[in-house]
Amino acid sequence: MKAHFYWAGSIFWVTIGIYVAIHAYHLGLGHLRHPGPGFIFFGAGFLLMILGAIDLARTFLWKSKKETERNSVWLGIRWQKITLVVVVLSAYVYSLNMFGFLLPTFLLLVFLFKAIEPTKWWIATTGSFITTLASYEIFKVWLKVPFPKGFLGF
Amino acid sequence: MEALQNLFSGLSIALMPVNLLYCFFGVFIGTLIGVLPGIGPIATISLLLPITFKMTHIQAMIMLSGIYYGAMYGGSTTSILVNIPGEAASVVTCFDGYQMARKGRAGPALGIAAFGSFIAGCLSVIGLMLLAPTLAKFALRIGPPEFFSLLCMGLTFVIYLSSADVIRAVMMAVFGIILGCVGQDPEIGSLRFVFGITDLLGGIELVPVVMGLFGISEIFSNIEKSLEKRSIFRTDIKGLFPNWQDWKDSIMPILRGSILGFLLGILPGGGAVISSFASYGIEKKLSKHPEKFGTGAIEGVAGPESANNAATGGCFIPLFTLGIPSNVVMALLLGALIIHGVTPGPLLMQKNPEIFWSVVASMYIGNTMLLVLNLPLIGMWVQVLKVPYKILFPLILLFCLVGAYSINNSTFDLAVMLVFGVLGYLMRKYKYEGGPMILAFVLGPMFEHNLRLSLLLSDGSFLIFFTRPITAVGMITTILLLISCIVPFIQRRRKLITTEV
Numbered sequence: 001m002k003a004h005f006y007w008a009g010s011i012f013w014v015t016i017g018i019y020v021a022i023h024a025y026h027l028g029l030g031h032l033r034h035p036g037p038g039f040i041f042f043g044a045g046f047l048l049m050i051l052g053a054i055d056l057a058r059t060f061l062w063k064s065k066k067e068t069e070r071n072s073v074w075l076g077i078r079w080q081k082i083t084l085v086v087v088v089l090s091a092y093v094y095s096l097n098m099f100g101f102l103l104p105t106f107l108l109l110v111f112l113f114k115a116i117e118p119t120k121w122w123i124a125t126t127g128s129f130i131t132t133l134a135s136y137e138i139f140k141v142w143l144k145v146p147f148p149k150g151f152l153g154f
Numbered sequence: 155m156e157a158l159q160n161l162f163s164g165l166s167i168a169l170m171p172v173n174l175l176y177c178f179f180g181v182f183i184g185t186l187i188g189v190l191p192g193i194g195p196i197a198t199i200s201l202l203l204p205i206t207f208k209m210t211h212i213q214a215m216i217m218l219s220g221i222y223y224g225a226m227y228g229g230s231t232t233s234i235l236v237n238i239p240g241e242a243a244s245v246v247t248c249f250d251g252y253q254m255a256r257k258g259r260a261g262p263a264l265g266i267a268a269f270g271s272f273i274a275g276c277l278s279v280i281g282l283m284l285l286a287p288t289l290a291k292f293a294l295r296i297g298p299p300e301f302f303s304l305l306c307m308g309l310t311f312v313i314y315l316s317s318a319d320v321i322r323a324v325m326m327a328v329f330g331i332i333l334g335c336v337g338q339d340p341e342i343g344s345l346r347f348v349f350g351i352t353d354l355l356g357g358i359e360l361v362p363v364v365m366g367l368f369g370i371s372e373i374f375s376n377i378e379k380s381l382e383k384r385s386i387f388r389t390d391i392k393g394l395f396p397n398w399q400d401w402k403d404s405i406m407p408i409l410r411g412s413i414l415g416f417l418l419g420i421l422p423g424g425g426a427v428i429s430s431f432a433s434y435g436i437e438k439k440l441s442k443h444p445e446k447f448g449t450g451a452i453e454g455v456a457g458p459e460s461a462n463n464a465a466t467g468g469c470f471i472p473l474f475t476l477g478i479p480s481n482v483v484m485a486l487l488l489g490a491l492i493i494h495g496v497t498p499g500p501l502l503m504q505k506n507p508e509i510f511w512s513v514v515a516s517m518y519i520g521n522t523m524l525l526v527l528n529l530p531l532i533g534m535w536v537q538v539l540k541v542p543y544k545i546l547f548p549l550i551l552l553f554c555l556v557g558a559y560s561i562n563n564s565t566f567d568l569a570v571m572l573v574f575g576v577l578g579y580l581m582r583k584y585k586y587e588g589g590p591m592i593l594a595f596v597l598g599p600m601f602e603h604n605l606r607l608s609l610l611l612s613d614g615s616f617l618i619f620f621t622r623p624i625t626a627v628g629m630i631t632t633i634l635l636l637i638s639c640i641v642p643f644i645q646r647r648r649k650l651i652t653t654e655v
Contacts, residue, residue, distance in 0.1 A: 032616075
C-alpha cells in the first residue's frame with residue numbers, strides 16, 4: 001500500500017497523458033501538411049504518457065530508496081491543517097456569490113487567524129473585522145472591484 | 155546617439171509623477187518581499203497582476219519590473235541578518251554575509267550588497283539599452299521555424315538548469331503546453347478541453363494559475379510545519395559604508411559579477427539565481443585566499459549580489475527583442491503585456507518603443523531609489539521581519555483571493571487558483587517543478603502557432619527545423635542538452651550547480 005501511494009504521482013501523469021492523447025485524437029489530428037486542432041495535444045499527451053511511464057518505472061525499480069524518501073516527505077507535516085484550509089477555502093469560494101464578500105471573508109479570516117496557530121479570540125476577531133473592512137474599502141471603493149453582493153445585499 | 159535620444163524620450167515618460175510613483179511602489183514592494191522569507195517575486199508579481207489592469211501598459215511594466223529587481227536588493231538583508239535567504243537568488247549571500255554579521259560587520263556587508271547591486275543594476279541597464287535595439291532589428295528577420303527552435307531551446311535551458319530531475323521537468327513543461335493551449339483553436343475555432351465551461355473558451359487565465367501554483371502552494375508549504383519565531387541576530391548595525399579596504403576587495407568582484415550576471419541573464423534559462431551561484435564559484439576560484447570563503451569574505455557578498463542584480467537587466471533582452479521570456483518572472487511580464495493588449499515580439503520595439511525606453515529609464519531611477527531605500531531603511535526592514543507569519547499568511551491569502559476574483563469578477567477563477575494551489579503544493583512535495591510548467595504555459599500558444607506555421611511552410615516536413623541555420627543551431631542545442639542529461643558524469647556536475655528557479 002505504501003508503494004502504491006508513492007507511485008501515485010507517476011500514475012497520475014500517465015493517466016493525464018493517456019486522457020489527453022485520446023481526447024486529442026477525437027478532436028482531429030489533421031495531417032503534417034496541415035495540422036489539426038488535436039495535433040499538439042496528441043503529441044504532448046503521448047510524450048507525457050511516455051515520460052510518466054519512465055518515471056513510474058524508475059520509482060518501481062528504486063522502490064526501497066524512494067519509500068524512505070516518501071516517509072520523510074510527510075513526516076511531521078500538519079497535513080490535517082492543510083486539508084482543513086483547503087476545505088474552508090472551497091466553502092468560501094462556494095458561498096461568495098450567495099452571501100456576498102463581507103460575511104464569508106470575515107469568517108474565513110477568523111478561521112485562518114485562529115485555527116492554524118494559537119491566537120487569542122479577541123485578536124482573531126478584531127483583526128479579521130479590521131482586515132475585512134480595510135480590504136473592502138481598498139478593493140471595492142478605491143479599486144472598484146465589483147464584489148458579489150449576495151442575498152444580504154452587501 | 156539614437157540610443158541617447160530614445161533614452162531621453164523614455165526619461166520624459168518615466169519622470170512623470172504618476173510613473174515615478176509606480177516605480178517607487180514597485181521597488182518598495184519588491185524590497186519588502188525580498189526581505190520577507192516565504193514569498194518571492196514570482197508570487198508577488200502574480201498577486202499584483204490584477205492591480206495593473208487599472209494602469210496603462212507602461213505603468214504596469216514599470217511597477218512589475220521594479221518588483222523584480224527590487225526583490226534582489228531586499229533578499230540580501232535577511233541573508234545577512236538572519237541567515238535565511240529572502241528569496242532564492244540570495245542563498246549564496248548567506249554563506250559569507252551572515253558570517254560577516256557574526257563578526258560585527260553586518261553594516262559593511264549590507265552596505266557593499268546595496269552598493270554592488272546599484273553599480274551592477276546601472277551597468278546592466280546600459281547593456282540592455284545598447285544591445286536590445288540591435289538584437290530587435292536582427293529578430294525581424296527570423297520566421298516561424300526560427301521562433302519555434304528558439305522556444306524549444308529556451309524551454310530546454312530552463313529545464314536543464316533549473317531542475318535536478320530532467321524527466322520530471324520535461325513532464326511539467328509538456329503539461330504546461332497542454333494547459334496553455336486549452337480553449338478555442340486559433341485556426342478553426344473548435345473547442346479544446348473546455349468541458350462545456352464558458353469561462354474556459356478563452357483559455358485558462360494565467361493569473362489564477364500562477365497565484366495558485368506559487369502563492370497558495372507557498373502558503374501551504376509554510377503552514378505545514380509549526381510557525382516558529384524567527385530570531386534575528388542581535389548586532390548593532392552601524393557603519394553601513396564600506397571602508398577603503400572593503401572597496402578594494404570588492405570592486406573587481408562587483409565588475410565581474412555585473413558582466414557575468416548580465417550575460418547569464420540573457421540566456422534562456424539563466425537568471426538571478428544561477429548568476430549568483432556562478433559568481434560565487436568564480437570569485438572563490440580567483441581569490442588569493444579561497445579558504446576565507448564561507449567565513450566572512452566580503453567578495454562572497456559583493457560578487458553574487460552584483461550578479462543577481464545584473465541578471466535582472468539581461469533577462470529583459472529576450473523578452474523585449476524576441477518576445478521570448480528567459481525565465482518564469484519574464485513569462486509573467488510577458489503575460490502582463492498580453493493582458494494589456496500589447497503584442498510582444500520583434501515588432502514591439504518598432505511599434506511600441508515607448509514601452510522599452512520608459513522601462514529602461516525607470517530602471518535607472520529605480521536603482522537609485524533602491525540605494526536610498528535600502529541603506530537608511532534597514533532598521534525598518536528588520537522590524538518587518540518580526541511580523542509573525544501567522545499574521546501575514548491570512549493577509550496574503552486574502553490578497554490572492556481578491557486578486558484572482560478581480561480578473562473576470564468570477565468565482566471560477568478562485569476555483570482555478572485553489573485547484574492549482576493544491577496541485578502546486580503536491581508538486582513541491584513530490585519534487586515536480588512549477589517553473590518549467592508556467593514558462594511552457596505562457597509559451598504554449600506561441601509554440602503551437604509557430605509549429606503549425608512551420609509545417610505549413612515546409613509542406614509537412616520536419617526537416618525545416620534542421621535545414622535553416624538559426625533553426626538548426628537551436629534544435630541541435632536542444633537535443634544535445636537533453637542527451638547530456640543522461641550522460642552520468644555530466645549529470646553529476648549539473649546536479650552540483652542546479653538550483654530552483
